[in-house]
Amino acid sequence: MHRLFYDTIKGGDFRAREGNVHRLAQVSLNIIDQMVAQGVPFAREYGGLLDTRSFGGSQLQRTFYARGQTGQQLLLGAYQQLARQIGLGTVKLWNRVELVDVVTVDGHCAGIVTRDLVTGEVRSHAAHATVMCTGGYGNAFFLSTNAMNCNVTAAWRAHRKGAYFANPCYTQIHPTCIPQADDTQSKLTLMSESLRNDGRVWVPVNAGDERPAAQIPEAERDYYLERLYPSFGNLAPRDISSRAAKRAVDSGRGVGPLKNGVNLDFADAIGRLGQDVVKERYGNLFDMYERITGENPYDEPMRIYPASHYTMGGLWVDYELMTTVPGLYAAGEANFSDHGANRLGASALMQGLADGYFVLPYTIGNYLAPMLNKPIPGTDHPEFQAAEQAARQRFQGFLDIRGTRSPDYFHRELGKIIWDYCGMERTEQGLQKALSELPALYDEFKKDLRVTGDGAGVNQTLEKAGRVEDFFELGMLMCRDALERNESCGGHFRAEYQDEEGEAQRDDEHFAHVAAWEFTGDPMHAVRHKEELEFETIHLAKRSYK
Amino acid sequence: MSHHLENLTLKIWRQNGQADAGHFESYRIDSISDEASFLEMLDVLNEKLIGEGLEAISFDHDCREGICGTCSLMIDGQAHGPQRGTATCQLHMRKFKSNDTIVIEPWRATAFPILKDLMVDRAPLDRIVEAGGFITAATGGAPDANIIPIPKPVADAAMDAAECIGCGACVAACPNGAANLFTGRKGEPPQPAAAGPGRTLEPRRGDGGDDGRVLRFVHQPRRVRGSLPEEHQPRLHRLDAQGLPPGQGEEPQADQPDLARDPRSSPINRCGAAPRSMRSDWLLQRRDAAE
Structure with missing residues (x-):
C-alpha cells in the first residue's frame, strides 16, 4: 500500500494532495474485493487466485485485469448493481437527459436543470446534495480517446455557478493510440497500455528511412525508451513516453504513411512466447488495430502516437470531495484530487471506484445530517425558474444565429488551437497566441454558428453547440492556467523549463500548489487561488525514471 | 496511402420522431477516404447537410472504439454491417468501393421504437x-x-x-x-x-x-408497447383494414424495401426484423453480389 501511495505521488510529479492519495491507496485494497463480489470476472491464474500484471509507471506487477477490457468490465459491474437499485425503486435513472445548469440558493447547491435530449424539455431537479460524476474534458482537443459524448458542460456549468476549477492545464496525453489517418477523423483510438508490457517501442535511427519495418536491421533501430529510461524501459510513465514519441516524430523519424507514429513491435514477444500467448493476452486489441488500420500487427509493428486521454484537472474539491459550492460534490475524473500533474495506469478506475464506493458514502452524510427534517427549496423557487428560462434562451439562441458553420467545424478549429499550443509541449509565446486566437474564434462562433432543425425534439447538432461553447470557455482557462504555471511538471511541459537532458524541471519553491480558478463572468478574467501542497511523509524529489 | 471512394449512394431511413411514418432518402457522397470509419462518413454527410441548411441525420454513437455498444445501424440489411464481429463504429470504408449503394436503417425491432432517423430507444x-x-x-x-x-x-x-x-x-x-x-x-x-x-x-x-x-x-x-401512448407507437405497426400500414397500399418503388410485406407490419407475426427469405430482392442481390 505504501508503494502505491508513493508511486502515485511521484507519478503525479508531487502536485497531488498527499492526504487524498493516501486514502486512495488505503481503500484500493477494498476495491477488488468489492468488484469481485459484484461479479466482475477478473483474470485468474490456474490455481484459481486473481492474476495481476504490471502497468505504466510501475515496477511492480500489481494491476488486476479482465482481458483487455478491465474498465469496461468494471463499468458493467457497477452498472448492473445500479440497475439492481433501479429495479428496487431506490434510484431513478433519467436516460438521454443532459445537465444544462446548476442552481444555487443562498450559496448552497439546490439542484440542477436538465434538458431532455429526446423532447427538448427543460426541467429542474431539486436535491439536498448533488454529486457530479461527469468525467473529464479531454475532448476539448477535439481529437482524443474519449467517447464522442464526453464533454465538460456539467463541470463547467458548476464552475460558472461558483465552483472553483483546479489545475485545468494538467491534461494527460496517452502514448499508445493509433495515429491520425486523415483529416475527417473524428476520434483517436487508444490501444491498451498493457501492450507496452510486451511490445518494444522504436523508430529508425535515420530520419526519412522509408523501408518497411522488417527490412530495418537491429543496428538501425532506436529503442529510445529502453535507451533513455533503462530501469523502466517501455513501461516509462505516460507523460514521459508521450514526449519521447513526440520528439522522435518531430525529428523526422516517424513511421507510417503520414510519418506521424512510432513502432510498437511484438516480434520479440512473439518469438519468445509464441503467437498463441500473445494472442491470448492481446488478441482483441490486435483485432481492433487491424479493423482500424487494415494492417496485421502479428506481421508488422503497430504504429502508435500520443493522444489526449485523461484530464487530471477538474473541479476543486476538499478532502470530503465537496466543491467550493456547499452541497455540490464531484467524484472521479470530474474532480482534480488524486493524480497531481500526471496519472498512472489503471488509477482512473481506481479513483472513480474509490470515490464512489468508499469515500462519498462516508463523507456526504456530514453535509446531510444537519439538514434532517428541514425543507429544501423546491423546483418552483425563483432561482430554478430563472435557470430554466436562461437555459431555454441559450438553446434558442444557438438556433437563432443562423450563420454558416456547424458546431463540429468550430470544435475542430478550437481543438487544433488547444492541441498546438496547450498540448504535449507548451511555450509562453504559444499560449499567448492561443489566448488571442481563442476569443476571436469564440466571437466568430457566436456570430456564425449554424444549427439546423429545431429545439423541440432530438437534435444532436444543438446538443453539440452547447458543449462546444463550454469547451471554448474552458480552453481559455486551460491556456491561462498553463501560462501562469511557470514550471514543467507531469503532463504540463513548458519548453522553457527543462534541464539539459530535456527532462521536466519543477519549481517547488513557487509552484508546489494547486491553482484553483474562480469564475468572474469571463474565463479570460478568472481569478487564481492557491492551495499550498504540504508533504508530510513523502519528500519532494526529482522524478526520475532513468 | 489512403484512397478515396467516389460516387457513393446512401439510402438512409429518415423519420422525424415516433409519430412520423418515415421514408428512405437518397444521398450522394464523394471523396470519402478509405481510412475513414463508417460513422465518419456519416459525419461528412452531416456536415454537408448542415452546409446546405438541412437537418443532420440523427444516429447514436459514443466511444467509436467498439466497446460501449451505443452505435446501432442496419447496413445493407445486416446489423452492424458486413464485417463479422465488428460494431458499426469499427467498420471502415475500405470495406466498400466506389459506386456502391449502401442502405442504412435503424435497428429493426418492435421493442426498439425509433426516436429519430437512425436512433432507437434501447x-x-x-x-x-x-x-x-x-x-x-x-x-x-x-x-x-x-x-x-x-x-x-x-x-x-x-x-x-x-x-x-x-x-x-x-x-x-x-x-x-x-x-x-x-x-x-x-x-x-x-x-x-x-x-x-x-x-x-x-x-x-x-x-x-x-x-x-x-x-x-x-x-x-x-x-x-404499453409504455408508449398510442399516438407515439411507430406507424409501421399500425395497420389499415387490409392489414397494411397507411399509405403503403400502393406499389412500392422498385428500389426500396417493400414495407408492406415487412413482417413487422403483419398482424400475426410481430417480428422485429425481416427474415432473409422475406427481404426485398434488391437487397439480397446486392448482398450476394458483395459476397
Missing part, C-alpha cells in the same frame, strides 16, 4: 438487466476476493459471457426481434453450471431450478 435492455442481470447479494463488506479460488476455465467462461456490449444487434438481427442472446449473456450460467465469479454465474437455487429471473427477463420487452 431502454428495454436496461429493463432486462434491472429485472435480474446482476449479483443479487448485498455486497457491503466484501470478503477477500481470493478466499474462494475460481478455476481458470470457469473464470474464462464467465469472461466470455461478460463480453457482451449490450448493443442490441442480436435483437435487430433476430427474425423474431427477440433478445435471447442478450438475456442468455445476462442470465444463464455458462458451463460448468456452478457458482462462480462471473456476474452471469449466479448460483441456482438448491432445488436445481431457476430462480425465475430468466422469466422476468423475458417479460420485460413487452412492456414497451
Whole structure:
C-alpha cells in the first residue's frame, strides 16, 4: 500500500494532495474485493487466485485485469448493481437527459436543470446534495480517446455557478493510440497500455528511412525508451513516453504513411512466447488495430502516437470531495484530487471506484445530517425558474444565429488551437497566441454558428453547440492556467523549463500548489487561488525514471 | 496511402420522431477516404447537410472504439454491417468501393421504437438487466476476493459471457426481434453450471431450478408497447383494414424495401426484423453480389 501511495505521488510529479492519495491507496485494497463480489470476472491464474500484471509507471506487477477490457468490465459491474437499485425503486435513472445548469440558493447547491435530449424539455431537479460524476474534458482537443459524448458542460456549468476549477492545464496525453489517418477523423483510438508490457517501442535511427519495418536491421533501430529510461524501459510513465514519441516524430523519424507514429513491435514477444500467448493476452486489441488500420500487427509493428486521454484537472474539491459550492460534490475524473500533474495506469478506475464506493458514502452524510427534517427549496423557487428560462434562451439562441458553420467545424478549429499550443509541449509565446486566437474564434462562433432543425425534439447538432461553447470557455482557462504555471511538471511541459537532458524541471519553491480558478463572468478574467501542497511523509524529489 | 471512394449512394431511413411514418432518402457522397470509419462518413454527410441548411441525420454513437455498444445501424440489411464481429463504429470504408449503394436503417425491432432517423430507444435492455442481470447479494463488506479460488476455465467462461456490449444487434438481427442472446449473456450460467465469479454465474437455487429471473427477463420487452401512448407507437405497426400500414397500399418503388410485406407490419407475426427469405430482392442481390 505504501508503494502505491508513493508511486502515485511521484507519478503525479508531487502536485497531488498527499492526504487524498493516501486514502486512495488505503481503500484500493477494498476495491477488488468489492468488484469481485459484484461479479466482475477478473483474470485468474490456474490455481484459481486473481492474476495481476504490471502497468505504466510501475515496477511492480500489481494491476488486476479482465482481458483487455478491465474498465469496461468494471463499468458493467457497477452498472448492473445500479440497475439492481433501479429495479428496487431506490434510484431513478433519467436516460438521454443532459445537465444544462446548476442552481444555487443562498450559496448552497439546490439542484440542477436538465434538458431532455429526446423532447427538448427543460426541467429542474431539486436535491439536498448533488454529486457530479461527469468525467473529464479531454475532448476539448477535439481529437482524443474519449467517447464522442464526453464533454465538460456539467463541470463547467458548476464552475460558472461558483465552483472553483483546479489545475485545468494538467491534461494527460496517452502514448499508445493509433495515429491520425486523415483529416475527417473524428476520434483517436487508444490501444491498451498493457501492450507496452510486451511490445518494444522504436523508430529508425535515420530520419526519412522509408523501408518497411522488417527490412530495418537491429543496428538501425532506436529503442529510445529502453535507451533513455533503462530501469523502466517501455513501461516509462505516460507523460514521459508521450514526449519521447513526440520528439522522435518531430525529428523526422516517424513511421507510417503520414510519418506521424512510432513502432510498437511484438516480434520479440512473439518469438519468445509464441503467437498463441500473445494472442491470448492481446488478441482483441490486435483485432481492433487491424479493423482500424487494415494492417496485421502479428506481421508488422503497430504504429502508435500520443493522444489526449485523461484530464487530471477538474473541479476543486476538499478532502470530503465537496466543491467550493456547499452541497455540490464531484467524484472521479470530474474532480482534480488524486493524480497531481500526471496519472498512472489503471488509477482512473481506481479513483472513480474509490470515490464512489468508499469515500462519498462516508463523507456526504456530514453535509446531510444537519439538514434532517428541514425543507429544501423546491423546483418552483425563483432561482430554478430563472435557470430554466436562461437555459431555454441559450438553446434558442444557438438556433437563432443562423450563420454558416456547424458546431463540429468550430470544435475542430478550437481543438487544433488547444492541441498546438496547450498540448504535449507548451511555450509562453504559444499560449499567448492561443489566448488571442481563442476569443476571436469564440466571437466568430457566436456570430456564425449554424444549427439546423429545431429545439423541440432530438437534435444532436444543438446538443453539440452547447458543449462546444463550454469547451471554448474552458480552453481559455486551460491556456491561462498553463501560462501562469511557470514550471514543467507531469503532463504540463513548458519548453522553457527543462534541464539539459530535456527532462521536466519543477519549481517547488513557487509552484508546489494547486491553482484553483474562480469564475468572474469571463474565463479570460478568472481569478487564481492557491492551495499550498504540504508533504508530510513523502519528500519532494526529482522524478526520475532513468 | 489512403484512397478515396467516389460516387457513393446512401439510402438512409429518415423519420422525424415516433409519430412520423418515415421514408428512405437518397444521398450522394464523394471523396470519402478509405481510412475513414463508417460513422465518419456519416459525419461528412452531416456536415454537408448542415452546409446546405438541412437537418443532420440523427444516429447514436459514443466511444467509436467498439466497446460501449451505443452505435446501432442496419447496413445493407445486416446489423452492424458486413464485417463479422465488428460494431458499426469499427467498420471502415475500405470495406466498400466506389459506386456502391449502401442502405442504412435503424435497428429493426418492435421493442426498439425509433426516436429519430437512425436512433432507437434501447431502454428495454436496461429493463432486462434491472429485472435480474446482476449479483443479487448485498455486497457491503466484501470478503477477500481470493478466499474462494475460481478455476481458470470457469473464470474464462464467465469472461466470455461478460463480453457482451449490450448493443442490441442480436435483437435487430433476430427474425423474431427477440433478445435471447442478450438475456442468455445476462442470465444463464455458462458451463460448468456452478457458482462462480462471473456476474452471469449466479448460483441456482438448491432445488436445481431457476430462480425465475430468466422469466422476468423475458417479460420485460413487452412492456414497451404499453409504455408508449398510442399516438407515439411507430406507424409501421399500425395497420389499415387490409392489414397494411397507411399509405403503403400502393406499389412500392422498385428500389426500396417493400414495407408492406415487412413482417413487422403483419398482424400475426410481430417480428422485429425481416427474415432473409422475406427481404426485398434488391437487397439480397446486392448482398450476394458483395459476397
